[in-house]
Structures are given as structure tokens and as C-alpha cells.
Amino acid sequence: xxxxxxxxxxxxxxxxxxxxxxxxxxxxxxxxxxxxxxxxxxxxxxxxxxxxxxxxxxxxxxxxxxxxxxxxxxxxxxxxxxxxxxxxxxxxxxxxxxxxxxxxxxxxxxxxxxxxxxxxxxxxxxxxxxxxxxxxxxxxxxxxxxxxxxxxxxxxxxxxxxxxxxxxxxxxxxxxxxxxxxxxxxxxxxxxxxxxxxxx
Amino acid sequence: xxxxxxxxxxxxxxxxxxxxxxxxxxxxxxxxxxxxxxxxxxxxxxxxxxxxxxxxxxxxxxxxxxxxxxxxxxxxxxxxxxxxxxxxxxxxxxxxxxxxxxxxxxxxxxxxxxxxxxxxxxxxxxxxxxxxxxxxxxxxxxxxxxxxxxxxxxxxxxxxxxxxxxxxxxxxxxxxxxxxxxxxxxxxxxxxxxxxxxxx
Numbered sequence: 001x002x003x004x005x006x007x008x009x010x011x012x013x014x015x016x017x018x019x020x021x022x023x024x025x026x027x028x029x030x031x032x033x034x035x036x037x038x039x040x041x042x043x044x045x046x047x048x049x050x051x052x053x054x055x056x057x058x059x060x061x062x063x064x065x066x067x068x069x070x071x072x073x074x075x076x077x078x079x080x081x082x083x084x085x086x087x088x089x090x091x092x093x094x095x096x097x098x099x100x101x102x103x104x105x106x107x108x109x110x111x112x113x114x115x116x117x118x119x120x121x122x123x124x125x126x127x128x129x130x131x132x133x134x135x136x137x138x139x140x141x142x143x144x145x146x147x148x149x150x151x152x153x154x155x156x157x158x159x160x161x162x163x164x165x166x167x168x169x170x171x172x173x174x175x176x177x178x179x180x181x182x183x184x185x186x187x188x189x190x191x192x193x194x195x196x197x198x199x200x
Numbered sequence: 201x202x203x204x205x206x207x208x209x210x211x212x213x214x215x216x217x218x219x220x221x222x223x224x225x226x227x228x229x230x231x232x233x234x235x236x237x238x239x240x241x242x243x244x245x246x247x248x249x250x251x252x253x254x255x256x257x258x259x260x261x262x263x264x265x266x267x268x269x270x271x272x273x274x275x276x277x278x279x280x281x282x283x284x285x286x287x288x289x290x291x292x293x294x295x296x297x298x299x300x301x302x303x304x305x306x307x308x309x310x311x312x313x314x315x316x317x318x319x320x321x322x323x324x325x326x327x328x329x330x331x332x333x334x335x336x337x338x339x340x341x342x343x344x345x346x347x348x349x350x351x352x353x354x355x356x357x358x359x360x361x362x363x364x365x366x367x368x369x370x371x372x373x374x375x376x377x378x379x380x381x382x383x384x385x386x387x388x389x390x391x392x393x394x395x396x397x398x399x400x
Contacts, residue, residue, distance in 0.1 A: 048258055048259070050256065056248060056249070056370070057247070057248045058248055058365070058369070058370035059250070059371075062368065062370070062381060062383060065381070066383070069380075070390070072400050073389070073390050165258070168262065170262070180269075181262060181265070183262060184386070189389065190270070193273065
């Protein structure tokens, strides 16, 4: 079987959410698995000096319009959450803790977090909600809560962010197919052709 | 007949060039004409504080890779010009001077300028080359040279840039279909569906 696709995303990224709803089926259609890799855009921006487009004078209003339209274009549920953007450390730390124990569970958790945030508008920065979502997906809530109070999950996420930056990730979503980097959900047509043809 | 599509672009924008090669056929397939509207990204960045992604630490190398790949994806000739990005005032002023006299000629000139720059790598900031391209497209070279030495073409371009910004243009290419704004050549699939359905 061919190499898995790497899918980097921040839980606070609308285009990351859209990609999360599409990437597994897209990969499966070409016999590929997907490695889900949440990271913190804040860590990237700190290093690269970038920033979200939301605050920009003309880009900001356009961005909200493009979120809405792209959700309709892709046929996905969508709402602008009351708190947006949001801190996603707890969700990302939880993902890696789950991923070490049960990758399929971690994958379900990630999609559930995205849907709670961008389809239902819930505050996924809250540890209680993250624990609820993880427990509903099948995680051991008490063990997870204990882990979130410790240092190991913090360090793991730091390492993952550093690794993402080392790979050249500077935005969300970011997808690698056999080393080829694709930034943005709007690169889906190019990713499809790449998977079909083995590169073009 | 339905309203023309507005197509804003900077002659130094690779994605603007890609769109220039696609937009007329796309529009014609849905019974639409296109109003070509060059502007200066520099004027936009001065007002909005944005900037090109080329200098950014991780984005820069990705951008060059994406230019190449997107050109292959769209089946278009492409080279990174020796001087890039470049000043496009002379080309843009020439466009509007031609447009006042012969819109079809101005449209041909615009495509020829883009191809000279991004397919052949020639220095389109040079007035001599711009005059050559305009003359080859059918313009009165001497009259154009005289006009380029005057103030009117400068003021016209300033007005067009101000108008573009007033319409919300912050990048290149920027397309409006019945008032709906689309930024980037990667929005072609959404533009197509918008034209097919009358909005979604």
C-alpha cells in the first residue's frame, strides 16, 4: 500500500474543518490512509511572523464570506462560532494522547471536535467539553483528565508543532502526498489529480 | 444579456496571469463578457498593510512550487521571470489608454503583456517593450508614447486603483460576478458553479 497522506490542521481553522470532512474519502478512493496531525497556528505565526487574515482591513470581511460560500460549495454544515478564533491546545494535546492509545478513536475525536466547533458553535477551548467529546468517542475520561494536568501532553504538542514547522507547514490545512505540499482546502482538485496520476 | 464579469489583476501576479488565460472562455460559456481591470497591488498593500507572500520564511518557497504546479495543473506555459515581482505601472497605464480607444485591442494587449512576462520571462516594466507589445497588437505607437509621458494616464490608473480598493479588492486575481467577490484562481470551480446556478 502507498504511503499515508499527512494532514496538518489547527482545530480553529475553518478551511481545516472543511478538509477534515473530505480528506479521508479522497485518500481512500486512491487506496491511501491519512495521518491526522493537529498543530497550533499560533506556534507557526510566532516563528514565521504570519497571522490570520481575519483582522485585515479588506481580507477580513471577505474571509467570512468565503467561509460561508465554501461551506455551501462543499455541502458542509457551517456556523461562525461565538468565540472565533479560539485556543486549541487542549483539543490538540488530547488528540495526541488518544492517538498513542487508539488512532481510530483519535481520528473520530478530531472530527467530533471540529463539528462541535464549526457546525454547532461550541467553545472547544474548554477542557470540560473536550473531555465530554473524548469520552463520548470512547476514551477513558478520568485517565485523560489526569494526563491533561501533566507535562507530557504539553511537550508532545510542542514537539509536533516544531516538527510541522520543520516540514514547511505554515498554514491550515496543509497536506503532503508523497512529500508534495498542498496548502488550503482549495487545493483538493490538485491533490486529486496528484493521487490519480502519481504526480504531474 | 447578463452583467459583465469584473476581472481585477496586477500584471506582476502569477495567479492573475493564470486567471487571464481562463476567464474569458469561462465567462463566454455562460453568456458573459469580461471587464478587464488592471490595478497595482502596491497601491493596495500601501493602504491595507498586506504584502506579497514571496518573502515569507516558509510561504515563499511554497509559493514558487505552487506557481509551477498550478501552471501544469491548468496546462499553461510558465516561467519565473528573471525580474519578479516587477513594476507594472507602464503596462497598466497603457491598458487604460488603449481601453478608452479600443477595448478589444486593450484586451489583446493585456494578454500579450502577461504572456511576454510569465511565458517568455521578458521585462515588462520597460516602456520600450510595452510600446512594442501595444504596437504589435495594433496600437498607434507614437500617440501612445506621447500619452505615457503625460499626466492623464497616471491619474487614470490612480483612480482605477482607488476604485478597486473601494470595491474591496485586496489581491490578484479578484473577480466579481453580479457583485459576489472571488479571490484567487483557485476559486474557478466556485465561479463556475455561481455562473451555472445564479448563486449558491
